[in-house]
């Protein structure tokens with residue numbers, strides 16, 4: 148049974164759809180190749196068991212399945228039944244790198260109770276746009292579970308707190324600080340790490356004996372492009388709402404900033420960069436052959 152998800156951890160399917168192209172463009176290809184080699188080494192002749200934590204509507208398997216070798220058997224986990232149903236449907240249409248269908252199942256589960264057997268047989272544990280929502284104890288459990296299974300971990304698109312807007316506005320730094328502070332509120336999995344998530348994850352992975360690779364995966368949005376503007380408008384609204392929540396006393400200042408930035412966006416003159424980080428890690432004992440396979444990849 149699942150209790151109602153924390154309201155700050157419920158994501159609109161429209162938001163997940165509008166960010167998908169930017170997410171795909173941002174993710175680090177080398178880390179995908181390491182994950183692919185990892186599965187080749189570990190799973191020769193049998194299906195790879197891949198877990199997607201906080202799968203939402205399935206963006207991560209849509210992106211990864213065709214970049215990874217077959218056979219693939221996914222386990223999709225989320226606490227949002229409607230998003231999970233979408234992801235499950237999407238999974239049915241996916242193909243692996245060799246063009247064969249992938250298979251899998253879904254689990255309606257609060258990640259707060261990850262401390263169970265969901266990861267026991269995993270070969271690769273994956274997540275996208277999730278880790279900034281969790282706290283350090285979640286990372287401790289995640290890393291311990293991965294280490295117990297000997298599984299690799301591929302976590303993409305964790306926000307790193309950096310964002311820049313071009314041209315500059317005098318209140319950008321104020322808005323960014325308000326947003327980053329809001330990111331660290333509890334969203335059902337303890338005090339969220341927000342921008343500190345990637346550093347915290349890497350430290351914990353090293354502590355359980357993992358070799359860690361990390362790479363930046365920023366969104367680079369040129370809002371002269373009409374297709375990008377839909378995401379840009381949603382982003383500005385999200386920053387406004389978070390800042391209003393965080394600093395209600397600065398309401399007029401926030402709304403004036405938002406009004407100026409919406410005008411910039413509508414004129415197509417705004418460029419936005421939002422920092423994220425990707426991480427791939429595997430047991431250090433297996434890292435040598437993996438690096439040899441990857442060579443200059």
Ligand SMILES: C[S@@+](CC[C@H](N)C(=O)[O-])C[C@H]1O[C@@H](n2cnc3c(N)ncnc32)[C@H](O)[C@@H]1O
Nearest residue numbers: 156201202203206225226227256257258275276
């Ligand atoms: C930002 S969305 C990312 C979704 C998807 N991975 C993607 O890249 O589009 C975060 C996802 O984590 C899920 N989530 C957040 N907190 C959760 C929790 N405590 N238990 C299970 N799922 C959770 C949300 O329902 C949502 O689908």
